[in-house]
Amino acid sequence: MRIASPEDLDAVRKIGLFKIQPDRPRIAVGLATCGIAAGGNELYDRLGSIIREGGYDIELTKSGCIGFCRQEPIVSVTIPHKPLVLLHHVTSDTAEDVIKGVLQEDIPKNLALCRVKEWDHITGMIQYGEGFETIPDYHEIPFFSNQHKIILRDAGFINPEDITEYIAAGGYSTAFSVLTGRDPDSVIDEVKRSGLRGRGGAGFPTGLKWEITKKAPGSEKFIVCNADEGDPGAYMNRNEMESDPHMLIEGMLIGAYAMGISEGLIYIRAEYPLAIERLRHAIREAKSYGLLGKEIFGTDFSFDIKIAIGAGAFVCGESTALVASIEGKIGRPHPRPPRLTDSGVWGRPTDLNNVETWCNVPVIMAKGAEWYSGTGVRGNSGTKVFSLVGKVDNPGMIEVPLGTSLHRIIYDIGGGGAGGKRVKAVQTGGPSGGCIPERFFNTGVDFESLLTMGSMMGSGGLVVMDEDTDMVDIARYFINFAASESCGKCLPCREGLKHTLLILNRILAGKAGVEDITLLETLADTIQATSLCGLGQTATNPVQTTLKYFREEYDALIVQDLPDGGR
Amino acid sequence: MDTTGHTVTITINKNQYQAVEGEILLEVARREKIDIPHLCYESSLSPYGACRLCMVEVVTCGKTEMTTACTVRVHRGLEILTDTPDVIRHRKILLELYLAEAPHSDVIKAMAIRYGVTKTRFLKKIVTGDPLLGRCVLCGLCVRVCNEIMGAGAIGFVNRGPYTIVSTPFLEENPACMGCGTCAAVCPTHAIGIEDTGEKRIMRSWSGTPVEMIRCAGCGGYIGPKPVMEYARSRIDPVMAEELQELCPACRRKQVTR
Structure with a gap:
C-alpha cells in the first residue's frame, strides 16, 4: 500500500503496534552484528525450533542492538500487560529456560537484566505494563540510567527489518507532516536553530551546509550519506543502520525535501554487509509504502536513495575521496576548494552528512529546535x-x-x-x-x-586504556593504521607516516636515542602542517598527545649514549 | 574556476605585483621570478597539490595559514609570504623525506642543497631493479598527462600509501601505451626510461611495453611510434596529403619544396 494520508499512516501504525505488543508473548533476539557474533543466530534458531516443536503460542522476532555489548546475547521478552524484560547472556543452552519462563510468566532471575515499564521513542510512547517487581528497573542499571537516548531511541526495541514497527514507534509521521505542511526553507531554518553540527567529526553546522547546497547554482544536485565509518574501535554508524535503518531514510527524506533534491546516495563500506542488507531491505520497504520514489505521501515531491559500496579504504570517508570513489575513480582526496557543495558527485552540488547527523533530523523536526537544543551544552546541542x-x-x-x-x-x-x-x-x-x-x-x-x-x-x-597499556605501543598502533590507510598522494602522509612508524619501532625495540624523539616531534609537526587532507593532518595526534602527556614512557625506552647513534 | 580577466594587485613578500584574477598563484610567482620550489605542478593540468613543496603562507586579517601555491587562485588583496621560518622549516623536512624516497635523484639532491639539506635523517629507500631508477617522487605528472592530455590512460597508481608506485595495470605490457614519451618529458626527476632500438621503442619504466616504430617512406629512417603517428594523423584537419603522411619532416620538406 502507498501511504498518502494520516489515516493510511495510522492504519500501518496499528499493524506495527500489534507486532510490538501482540496478544501473546513476544521474544526478540538482539541481532545486530555484535549480537550475531556473540551467538545470536544460533540462539534465534534454537528458540525457533523449541517453539515449533512445542507448538507454543509465542512470537519470535529479531531486534536491533540495545548497546550493552558486555551482556550479549541480549533477548527482550514481552508478555501482554507486563513490563518488557531484557535478558542477558542468553545462550542455546538456556533457551529452554527462557521459553519455560515466558510460558509460566515467570522470568528466570539469573537471566533477567532489567525491566522496562514504558519506553519513550520520542516520536511516540509505548506502554508495556506493571509487574516483575523483583527484576531491577531499567533506570536502576547505571549503564542505562546515565545515558540519554535520542538517536538510539528505537535500537533494541523494534525489528529493524519491519517498517511497520518503525512507524508504530512514530516513524515517518514527522516526514509526513513536513512534506505535506512545511515550507522547505522553514525546515532548514529549524535545523539551523537546533544547533545540529556534523556528527562525522568536523562539527560543521548542518543547517548552514543545507542552505549553501540549496543556494548553489544548478538544478540537479545530490545528497549523500557518509557511512564509511572506519575508525578502529568505532561502530556507532553500523549499529544505527543495523538497528534502525528507517531513521536514516526518514532523515534523508526530510533533508532532501528541505533542499529540493531528488537524488540521494548512501556511501557505505563493504565491511558492513548486514547494514547494507538491512538498508537495501528498508529502501525496498519504503518504496513499497510510497515513502521513497515518485509523489511521496501523494505530494509532487520525489526522492530516491541508491547505495554505493566502498572498497575498503579509510580515506574514502574524506569528502573529496568519497566522491572520487562513488565516481569509480581511485579514492584519493583533492584540494578544496572546490567544496562538495559547489562541485561534488559528477560535478554537481552535493550535500554530504554523516549517518548520525541524518538520524538527528526526524527528532528535530518532530520536537522542534528548542526542545532539541535543550540537550547538550552551548554550541554543542x-x-x-x-x-x-x-x-x-x-x-x-x-x-x-x-x-x-x-x-x-x-x-x-x-x-x-x-x-x-x-x-x-x-x-x-x-x-x-x-x-x-x-x-x-x-x-x-x-x-x-x-x-x-x-x-x-x-x-x-x-x-x-588501563595501567597495563603501553602508550608508545598505542601510538605505534594508530600510526601503523594511518600509514597503511594513507592513499599515497601527498608526500608528508605517504612517506612521513612511514618514517614515523619506523622511528616508533626503533624506540620500542630499545634502539633509539634522544635525537630520535626530537626527529619524531619535528616530523609529526611537519606532517600535521603540510598534509593535503584531514587524514594526514590529524594522523599524528596519537603521537603528539602521548608525547605531551606520557613523555616518561618514551624516555624510559630511550637508550642513552648509544654506541653507534642507534642505527 | 572563473577567470574574470580583471587585473588585481597582490602582495608577495611585502612587494606588490599585478596579476589576473583567478590565476594560479604559482604562475604569478614564476613570472615574477619569485622562487617557490615545486614538483607536481604543470600549467596545462588541473591543480593537484601533492608534492607539498610549494607551501606558502596566506595572510588574512593578520593571521597566517599554510597552503599550496599551486592551488591558490589570485584575488584582490591576496597577501602571501613564501619563505617564513615555518615554511622553510617544513620544506626542509619534506626535502629530507624526498631524499629518502628518491635517493638516486640528482634533481632532488640539487633542490635540497639550495635549502642547506645535504643528507637525510630518514631511512633511505633501498633501490634494486626499480624501473623508475630510484628517482620517482610520485608527483603524478606522468599519470595525469597520460590521462588528461594524451587520453591514453596507459599508466596509473598501483597500491596505496607508502607502497604506491606508478606502473601499467597488473605490471604487464600495456598496448594502450602509444609510446609518445610525454610522461618522460614532464617527469621532474628524469625517472622514466625509454629505449629506442630502431624498429621498436621499449618503455623501460612501463613494464617494458614495446611500441612499433614507423619508417620514413623517403629516407628509410625511423620517424616515431606508429600509434602516435596514427593518432596524430587522425586529428589533423584538413587531412594531410597521403603522399606526405609517410614521410619524416626532412623528406616532407623536400617533397613540398621540390
Whole structure:
C-alpha cells in the first residue's frame, strides 16, 4: 500500500503496534552484528525450533542492538500487560529456560537484566505494563540510567527489518507532516536553530551546509550519506543502520525535501554487509509504502536513495575521496576548494552528512529546535553516540548529551577499568584523535573541548586504556593504521607516516636515542602542517598527545649514549 | 574556476605585483621570478597539490595559514609570504623525506642543497631493479598527462600509501601505451626510461611495453611510434596529403619544396 494520508499512516501504525505488543508473548533476539557474533543466530534458531516443536503460542522476532555489548546475547521478552524484560547472556543452552519462563510468566532471575515499564521513542510512547517487581528497573542499571537516548531511541526495541514497527514507534509521521505542511526553507531554518553540527567529526553546522547546497547554482544536485565509518574501535554508524535503518531514510527524506533534491546516495563500506542488507531491505520497504520514489505521501515531491559500496579504504570517508570513489575513480582526496557543495558527485552540488547527523533530523523536526537544543551544552546541542571500548568494564554503544564529562562516561556508564584495573587514558576520535590522560577526565566531550586537549571528537570512538597499556605501543598502533590507510598522494602522509612508524619501532625495540624523539616531534609537526587532507593532518595526534602527556614512557625506552647513534 | 580577466594587485613578500584574477598563484610567482620550489605542478593540468613543496603562507586579517601555491587562485588583496621560518622549516623536512624516497635523484639532491639539506635523517629507500631508477617522487605528472592530455590512460597508481608506485595495470605490457614519451618529458626527476632500438621503442619504466616504430617512406629512417603517428594523423584537419603522411619532416620538406 502507498501511504498518502494520516489515516493510511495510522492504519500501518496499528499493524506495527500489534507486532510490538501482540496478544501473546513476544521474544526478540538482539541481532545486530555484535549480537550475531556473540551467538545470536544460533540462539534465534534454537528458540525457533523449541517453539515449533512445542507448538507454543509465542512470537519470535529479531531486534536491533540495545548497546550493552558486555551482556550479549541480549533477548527482550514481552508478555501482554507486563513490563518488557531484557535478558542477558542468553545462550542455546538456556533457551529452554527462557521459553519455560515466558510460558509460566515467570522470568528466570539469573537471566533477567532489567525491566522496562514504558519506553519513550520520542516520536511516540509505548506502554508495556506493571509487574516483575523483583527484576531491577531499567533506570536502576547505571549503564542505562546515565545515558540519554535520542538517536538510539528505537535500537533494541523494534525489528529493524519491519517498517511497520518503525512507524508504530512514530516513524515517518514527522516526514509526513513536513512534506505535506512545511515550507522547505522553514525546515532548514529549524535545523539551523537546533544547533545540529556534523556528527562525522568536523562539527560543521548542518543547517548552514543545507542552505549553501540549496543556494548553489544548478538544478540537479545530490545528497549523500557518509557511512564509511572506519575508525578502529568505532561502530556507532553500523549499529544505527543495523538497528534502525528507517531513521536514516526518514532523515534523508526530510533533508532532501528541505533542499529540493531528488537524488540521494548512501556511501557505505563493504565491511558492513548486514547494514547494507538491512538498508537495501528498508529502501525496498519504503518504496513499497510510497515513502521513497515518485509523489511521496501523494505530494509532487520525489526522492530516491541508491547505495554505493566502498572498497575498503579509510580515506574514502574524506569528502573529496568519497566522491572520487562513488565516481569509480581511485579514492584519493583533492584540494578544496572546490567544496562538495559547489562541485561534488559528477560535478554537481552535493550535500554530504554523516549517518548520525541524518538520524538527528526526524527528532528535530518532530520536537522542534528548542526542545532539541535543550540537550547538550552551548554550541554543542543534542546527544552523541559513542562506542565505549577497550579496557573498560562495560564496553558498549552509548549515547550521552554533548558536554558530558569523560569521567561520567568511563566510570558511571563504563564502570571504570576492566577487572578493577586503574584507567590511565582514553583515546577519542580514533586514529585522528589523541590520548587524554585520566587527570583530565573532567573534560566534557564536545567539539571544542576535545580539540583543546589535542584530540578531537571524530566519529565517536572512545578507546579506554588501563595501567597495563603501553602508550608508545598505542601510538605505534594508530600510526601503523594511518600509514597503511594513507592513499599515497601527498608526500608528508605517504612517506612521513612511514618514517614515523619506523622511528616508533626503533624506540620500542630499545634502539633509539634522544635525537630520535626530537626527529619524531619535528616530523609529526611537519606532517600535521603540510598534509593535503584531514587524514594526514590529524594522523599524528596519537603521537603528539602521548608525547605531551606520557613523555616518561618514551624516555624510559630511550637508550642513552648509544654506541653507534642507534642505527 | 572563473577567470574574470580583471587585473588585481597582490602582495608577495611585502612587494606588490599585478596579476589576473583567478590565476594560479604559482604562475604569478614564476613570472615574477619569485622562487617557490615545486614538483607536481604543470600549467596545462588541473591543480593537484601533492608534492607539498610549494607551501606558502596566506595572510588574512593578520593571521597566517599554510597552503599550496599551486592551488591558490589570485584575488584582490591576496597577501602571501613564501619563505617564513615555518615554511622553510617544513620544506626542509619534506626535502629530507624526498631524499629518502628518491635517493638516486640528482634533481632532488640539487633542490635540497639550495635549502642547506645535504643528507637525510630518514631511512633511505633501498633501490634494486626499480624501473623508475630510484628517482620517482610520485608527483603524478606522468599519470595525469597520460590521462588528461594524451587520453591514453596507459599508466596509473598501483597500491596505496607508502607502497604506491606508478606502473601499467597488473605490471604487464600495456598496448594502450602509444609510446609518445610525454610522461618522460614532464617527469621532474628524469625517472622514466625509454629505449629506442630502431624498429621498436621499449618503455623501460612501463613494464617494458614495446611500441612499433614507423619508417620514413623517403629516407628509410625511423620517424616515431606508429600509434602516435596514427593518432596524430587522425586529428589533423584538413587531412594531410597521403603522399606526405609517410614521410619524416626532412623528406616532407623536400617533397613540398621540390
